[in-house]
Amino acid sequence: MLTFFKIIAGIPGFIFDxxxxxxxxxxxxxxxxxxxLRRMFSGKQFFKVLHQIYFIGSNSLFLxxxxxxxxxxxxxxxxxxxxxxxxxxxxxxxxxxLSLIRELGPVLCAIMITGRAGSAxxxxxxxxxISEQLDALEVMDINPHSFLxxxxxxxxLIVFPLLTAVFDVIGIFGGYFTGVALLxxxxxxxxxRVEASVMFKDVLSGFVKxxxxxxxxxxxxxxxxxxxxxxxxxxxxxxxxxxxxSAVVLxxxxxxxxxxVATTFFI
Amino acid sequence: xxxxQTKHWDIRLVDLTLGYEQKIxxxxxxxxxxxxxxxVILGGSGGGKSTLLRHLVxxxxxxxxxxxxxxxxxxALPDKDFKALRRRMGMLFQDGALxxxxxxxxxxxxxxxxxxNLPDKIIREVVLHTLELVNMADFAEYYxxxxxxxxxxxxxxxRAMVTSPPILLCDEPTSGLDPIxxxxxxxxxxxxxxxxxxxxxxxxxxxxESLYAIADHAMVLNQGGIAFNGxxxxxxxxxxxxxxxxxxxxxxxxxxSKLPRFALKPETxxxxxxxxxxxxxxx
Numbered sequence: 319m320l321t322f323f324k325i326i327a328g329i330p331g332f333i334f335d336x337x338x339x340x341x342x343x344x345x346x347x348x349x350x351x352x353x354x355l356r357r358m359f360s361g362k363q364f365f366k367v368l369h370q371i372y373f374i375g376s377n378s379l380f381l382x383x384x385x386x387x388x389x390x391x392x393x394x395x396x397x398x399x400x401x402x403x404x405x406x407x408x409x410x411x412x413x414x415x416l417s418l419i420r421e422l423g424p425v426l427c428a429i430m431i432t433g434r435a436g437s438a439x440x441x442x443x444x445x446x447x448i449s450e451q452l453d454a455l456e457v458m459d460i461n462p463h464s465f466l467x468x469x470x471x472x473x474x475l476i477v478f479p480l481l482t483a484v485f486d487v488i489g490i491f492g493g494y495f496t497g498v499a500l501l502x503x504x505x506x507x508x509x510x511r512v513e514a515s516v517m518f519k520d521v522l523s524g525f526v527k528x529x530x531x532x533x534x535x536x537x538x539x540x541x542x543x544x545x546x547x548x549x550x551x552x553x554x555x556x557x558x559x560x561x562x563x564s565a566v567v568l569x570x571x572x573x574x575x576x577x578x579v580a581t582t583f584f585i
Numbered sequence: 586x587x588x589x590q591t592k593h594w595d596i597r598l599v600d601l602t603l604g605y606e607q608k609i610x611x612x613x614x615x616x617x618x619x620x621x622x623x624x625v626i627l628g629g630s631g632g633g634k635s636t637l638l639r640h641l642v643x644x645x646x647x648x649x650x651x652x653x654x655x656x657x658x659x660x661a662l663p664d665k666d667f668k669a670l671r672r673r674m675g676m677l678f679q680d681g682a683l684x685x686x687x688x689x690x691x692x693x694x695x696x697x698x699x700x701x702n703l704p705d706k707i708i709r710e711v712v713l714h715t716l717e718l719v720n721m722a723d724f725a726e727y728y729x730x731x732x733x734x735x736x737x738x739x740x741x742x743x744r745a746m747v748t749s750p751p752i753l754l755c756d757e758p759t760s761g762l763d764p765i766x767x768x769x770x771x772x773x774x775x776x777x778x779x780x781x782x783x784x785x786x787x788x789x790x791x792x793x794e795s796l797y798a799i800a801d802h803a804m805v806l807n808q809g810g811i812a813f814n815g816x817x818x819x820x821x822x823x824x825x826x827x828x829x830x831x832x833x834x835x836x837x838x839x840x841x842s843k844l845p846r847f848a849l850k851p852e853t854x855x856x857x858x859x860x861x862x863x864x865x866x867x868x
Contacts, residue, residue, distance in 0.1 A: 362699060446684070453644050454682035458696045458744075459672050465699075 350467075350544070351537045357461065357468040366465070370473030374435040378481060385430055386423075386485035390492025393417055397493070398501050410503060411511030414493030415486075419516060419524045420584075423486040425577050428478065428531035432569040436539040439470055440565040443543030444558035452544075467540045471533070478532035479525050486524065523584035530580060534572045539565045593620025594655050594673070594752050594785045596641060601650035603636050609648065609809065610636045616804060616814045620655075623778055623786045625796045625817075627831070628806030634789040635679070637806070638756050641787065642676050643667065654752070672700075675750035679757045681741030683729040689716065690725040693744045700748075711747065718780075719743045719773060735766040739773065746777065753777070755788045759795050771798040793832065796820075805831065 397413040443466055446452050452462045490512060497503040542565035549557045596618040603611045610633040618624045628634050639645050641652060643659055652659045657670055683692045693712045697703060703711075716722040719739040729737055738758055745753060758774065759767035775798070778786055788795065796803060796817065803820045805813040805828060813820055813828055823829065849857075 442686075449680065449685075450678045450682040451684055453639075454676070454678055454684075454744075456644060457642055457671065457674065457676045458699070458748075459668055460695065460699050 346545075347537055347541050350541045351533070353463050354467040354471045354537070354540065357464040358472050360461070360464045360468070363464070363469055363472065366469035367472045367476075370469045371477055373438075374431065374470070374473050375477035375481060378431055378434050378477075379484065381434060382427055382430060382481045382485050383488050385426060386418075386488035387492040389422055389426060389485075390414060390418065390489030390494075391496045392492075393422070393489070394493035394496030394501075398497055398503065407497075407503060408507050409511055409515075410493065410497045411490075411508040412515035414497075415490050415512040415516050416520060418486045418489040418493075419520050421577070421581070423482050423489060424478075424524050424527035424531060425573060427482045427485045428528065428535060428573045429570055431474075431478065431481065432535050432539070432566055432573070436535045436569055437562050437566050439536075439539040440543040440546075440562045441558055443467075443540060444546035444561045447544065447547050448554055448558060462544070467536075467544065470540055471536045474532040474536040475529060478528040478535075482524060482528040519584065523580070526584075527577060527580050530576050531573050534576060535569045538569045538572065541565075542568070593783060595620040595653075596752075596785065596787070597651075597653040599651040599653060601640075601652065602648040603633060603640050603645075604648055605636075611806065612809045613650065614811050616811050618785070618787055618804065619802055620785045621783055622801035623774065623788065623799050624802040624804060625800040626787065626789045626804045626806065627791060627793075627796060628812075630791065632806045633809070634791075634806060635756055638676075638754055638787070638789050642674055642754055643671050672748070673750050674752045674754060675745030675748065677738065677741045677745045677753070677755040677758055679760065680734070681729065681737035683737060683740055683744065685729050688726050688728050689721065689732075689740050689743075692729070692740065693747050695744070696748050715743045715747045716740075718746065718777070735762045735770065738762070738770060742773065742777075749781070751784055753784055753786045755786065757789055757791070759790060759792045764794075767792065767794065768798070771795050774799050807831075 393414045394410060397410050397417075398407055401407045401410060401413065443452075446466070452466075455462050455465055494505065494508055497508055498505040542561040543558075546557045546561040547553075549560055551557075552560045598614055598616045598618075601611065601614050602609060626634050626637065636645070640647055641659075646660055651661070654670060654673075657666070659667065659670060662670060683689070684695070687695070690709070690712050693715055694708045697708045697711060701708075713722055713725060716725055719742055721736065721739055721743060724732065724736065724740070729740070732740065742755070742758070745755075755774070758770050762770060771794070774786060774788065778784060778799075788799065790796065800817045803813065803815065803817050804811060805820070807827060812831075813823065813825070820828065821832070823832075
């Protein structure tokens with residue numbers, strides 16, 4: 319009985335401690351982001367950024383194109399039959415294009431890049447941390463933020479909107495393929511609805527979202543790798559794997575939360 | 586600040602207390618590591634040798650006390666001067682700490698590429714020359730994971746040397762190496778010292794062979810303090826019982842009545858024996 323009361327009495331303290339930890343983590347991440355952004359304009363970044371654009375962007379292109387195609391095709395299929403019940407299959411182009419450009423494009427693209435490139439960023443920086451490579455950089459007076467973090471920030475900020483655009487375009491084509499080629503919808507109507515429905519505001523909202531997601535993913539993934547050695551739940555290689563898992567999970571959660579918040583501004 | 590290429594850099598430890606969070610590793614130590622010499626810091630595993638080295642190079646801040654490089658208090662300097670002072674140090678990490686995503690040439694060129702505007706051709710020439718010093722010129726295009734432990738250490742040494750720092754810190758340069766490779770590493774350090782007579786080299790090691798081969802000066806750490814700080818000759822002639830046991834490689838805890846703290850109970854021993862027998866029968 320006494321133990322039960324002890325557990326109950328400990329709950330507020332536990333919640334408070336974890337709340338403090340959360341606040342500290344958010345603060346540390348904010349400082350980390352600020353340093354990373356400030357160092358984006360320090361010297362000799364060009365080739366590092368180029369390399370990261372290749373790694374994050376070019377290497378993810380096929381995956382993004384594939385996911386975009388099938389997302390558009392599924393949207394076309396589901397949308398066609400849903401709209402047919404109310405006799406409105408003619409606005410399939412509107413449904414597919416707006417769903418993709420406003421929501422699915424930026425969100426799915428960001429989640430895919432997190433899984434493919436974000437996890438790799440965390441793992442690479444984490445391994446460098448536990449094998450003293452970051453210490454070696456510091457001893458050589460090479461700022462690890464400038465060398466590792468800022469190029470990834472810049473690359474993400476460039477690559478996310480571009481890949482999102484690719485995702486959207488291929489997704490719209492996927493919807494066209496399903497609706498027009500497989501379900502006999504009129505191609506001209508589909509394309510007319512796409513052109514008539516998509517406003518500049520929609521494109522802007524997708525673009526802004528992808529930039530926000532880029533910053534979130536780059537921050538979380540680099541931060542988790544950078545401080546892999548300070549994890550309390552594990553050490554060594556296990557800490558790197560835990561950091562990678564937590565980076566991907568946290569990035570995905572933050573993407574969805576940020577998407578909701580951004581949508582409220584653009585709706 | 587002087588460039589420091591033509592002077593001796595003495596390193597003075599003043600009331601220095603080092604540790605990790607709540608655990609104190611070295612407590613209020615005072616010593617001078619003389620400039621222009623090879624100093625070997627010895628001590629048992631977990632005795633604080635590598636911790637001391639990480640503080641000397643400014644990777645960690647001490648709990649209290651000072652580290653003076655020449656007349657400069659390393660941790661009291663403004664950030665700009667602190668960095669300027671650290672540029673005068675090179676460090677060889679235990680496993681080389683080479684960047685895994687770059688080949689040797691790029692690893693060694695890194696400080697020059699980041700801090701100078703030298704043309705690539707000149708940097709390449711310097712890199713090959715530095716690799717030649719450590720007998721690794723043929724491996725310039727190799728990646729760290731394609732090299733043996735000894736080669737990684739030599740490449741790490743080349744990277745530490747490429748900016749010609751007046752202070753060179755080496756963390757366990759011979760650990761994990763076979764006796765011949767370890768001797769080659771010692772010879773390499775001696776050669777580097779001969780070529781750069783002003784250079785202050787601090788080597789952390791638990792290898793007595795290295796002490797006899799390269800040291801001008803020795804420091805022995807024990808139980809959170811300094812058991813000895815002086816010349817190699819003085820250390821060899823010491824009458825201190827701990828140091829004699831340390832140098833003779835006899836069990837330094839032989840007289841310790843507290844050992845063993847964790848004796849196996851007879852029934853536990855029996856259980857382990859049965860379990861292992863069972864496992865061996867299965868295999």
